[in-house]
Amino acid sequence: MLKKLPQSQLPILCPNEECDDAPDRLRLSDLSESAVKPLKTALGQLVIVLLSNGRPRAFDARCPHMGSNLVTAACVGGDIVCHWHGYRFSGESGALVANPNEAIMKTLRVPSVAFDPTIKPSYQLRERALEVEDGWVRVK
Amino acid sequence: MQHVFEVVYELDCTVGEAVGAYLDVEHYMHLHKVYAPRYEALWQDGTKVAVVQTWRAGPVRFGSSCTTEYQPPACFLNYDLKPVPAWMPSIHHLIKTRTELRYYPTDDQKRTVSHLTVKLDLPWIMWPLRKMIEARLTRLKIEKDQEDVDMIARSQRIFGRGNISHYFRKDVFMLHKDAFVAHFGPSAMPKDRIA
Numbered sequence: 384m385l386k387k388l389p390q391s392q393l394p395i396l397c398p399n400e401e402c403d404d405a406p407d408r409l410r411l412s413d414l415s416e417s418a419v420k421p422l423k424t425a426l427g428q429l430v431i432v433l434l435s436n437g438r439p440r441a442f443d444a445r446c447p448h449m450g451s452n453l454v455t456a457a458c459v460g461g462d463i464v465c466h467w468h469g470y471r472f473s474g475e476s477g478a479l480v481a482n483p484n485e486a487i488m489k490t491l492r493v494p495s496v497a498f499d500p501t502i503k504p505s506y507q508l509r510e511r512a513l514e515v516e517d518g519w520v521r522v523k
Numbered sequence: 524m525q526h527v528f529e530v531v532y533e534l535d536c537t538v539g540e541a542v543g544a545y546l547d548v549e550h551y552m553h554l555h556k557v558y559a560p561r562y563e564a565l566w567q568d569g570t571k572v573a574v575v576q577t578w579r580a581g582p583v584r585f586g587s588s589c590t591t592e593y594q595p596p597a598c599f600l601n602y603d604l605k606p607v608p609a610w611m612p613s614i615h616h617l618i619k620t621r622t623e624l625r626y627y628p629t630d631d632q633k634r635t636v637s638h639l640t641v642k643l644d645l646p647w648i649m650w651p652l653r654k655m656i657e658a659r660l661t662r663l664k665i666e667k668d669q670e671d672v673d674m675i676a677r678s679q680r681i682f683g684r685g686n687i688s689h690y691f692r693k694d695v696f697m698l699h700k701d702a703f704v705a706h707f708g709p710s711a712m713p714k715d716r717i718a
């Protein structure tokens with residue numbers, strides 16, 4: 384949002400407030416295989432995904448690549464897809480499974496002093512242990 | 524006939540953060556997917572990159588191609604805008620567009636000025652529409668920048684204001700990375716890094 388602030392000559396493009404009004408508990412029946420669900424816990428904000436075998440998994444909501452909030456990530460075929468750069472993380476293990484930009488940017492990804500395309504990054508979502516009790520999903 | 528206008532505002536970040544976000548090309552198709560669902564680089568020649576951005580409508584992909592140019596440390600040009608496919612009726616057949624975006628620190632060195640200059644070469648028949656085109660391009664620019672500003676604000680909360688070290692990891696790809704690191708990296712002159 385463009386705002387005029389008293390201390391500046393020009394308008395300033397202000398960031399939107401980050402929404403953190405996640406519930407602090409979830410029913411197993413609230414979860415879906417096609418979307419991540421945010422959960423507020425003492426450990427911070429988490430995202431919960433439901434695997435195709437019906438088991439839920441919990442991960443810290445911070446993307447290990449550059450820190451986006453995974454609350455806005457998509458769930459595709461059991462993977463969590465970060466909305467900043469499209470990296471795909473396994474909903475089972477939290478490991479990086481694909482960077483779609485490697486193919487998209489093939490023409491540009493040439494080695495240079497500061498960039499080495501042969502390095503395979505090992506970004507990993509931080510998993511949190513979950514328990515399901517009386518149909519409720521809780522962090523242990 | 525030429526219509527020139529400017530879109531100027533401040534961003535609450537350092538010049539390094541603004542330039543880093545601009546060159547962080549991997550986010551274009553994902554964070555900005557509403558504006559650029561598909562981004563392809565055709566060729567790179569030094570600091571110039573020719574790109575095609577397209578949308579799908581049924582069996583046809585349509586969009587535009589252009590040449591982008593980075594003039595380090597913080598200036599970006601866009602020109603040679605053409606419709607894709609070339610036969611498609613498009614405003615780009617009639618209007619020649621050239622943009623120059625410059626980032627520089629505010630006088631108090633605390634924030635960054637985003638200064639966009641747009642030059643439109645229009646045929647006389649489109650001259651009455653110039654203000655409408657200006658309003659639309661301005662709105663698009665602000666909407667897209669808002670997504671970047673939200674991304675930068677979150678990075679600041681996580682890594683600290685002005686901390687762009689996540690871009691310097693060797694596995695991280697960005698456009699013109701060597702030039703970016705030379706100007707904003709750990710061994711750059713401090714004057715290049717302040718904002």
Ligand code: FES
Pocket residue numbers: 446447448449450451465466467468469470
């Ligand atoms: S921040 Fe998540 S993929 Fe880049």
Ligand SMILES: [Fe+2]
Pocket residue numbers: 544545550551555667670671
């Ligand atoms: Fe962007």
